Amino acid sequence: MKPIAPSDYAQRRYLSVGEAARLLGISVNELHALVKGGEVPAYRAASGQYRFDREQLASFGTALSGIGEDV
Numbered sequence: 001m002k003p004i005a006p007s008d009y010a011q012r013r014y015l016s017v018g019e020a021a022r023l024l025g026i027s028v029n030e031l032h033a034l035v036k037g038g039e040v041p042a043y044r045a046a047s048g049q050y051r052f053d054r055e056q057l058a059s060f061g062t063a064l065s066g067i068g069e070d071v
Contacts, residue, residue, distance in 0.1 A: 013054055014043070020052040024061050 015023065021031045034040040035050060040060055042050040 014051040015054055015057070017050045017052070020050075020057055023054075023057055 017028055017031055021028045024031065026034075031040065032050075035042045040052070041056050042052055045051050
């Protein structure tokens with residue numbers, strides 16, 4: 001069986017969109033929408049794909065966990 005994350009996943013600073021979405025517990029489509037809305041910072045790699053800084057995602061993940069709780 002193929003592992004869910006590469007063995008160097010925990011050591012990397014930048015994550016792919018799929019890895020970032022898994023880390024945040026949201027879908028790739030939701031993450032793309034948040035990037036397009038300017039709510040999540042992302043970088044474009046030379047290939048054109050988004051890359052996400054793990055530290056920035058950690059702070060966003062904390063903010064994301066509180067969304068909808070005050071309803």
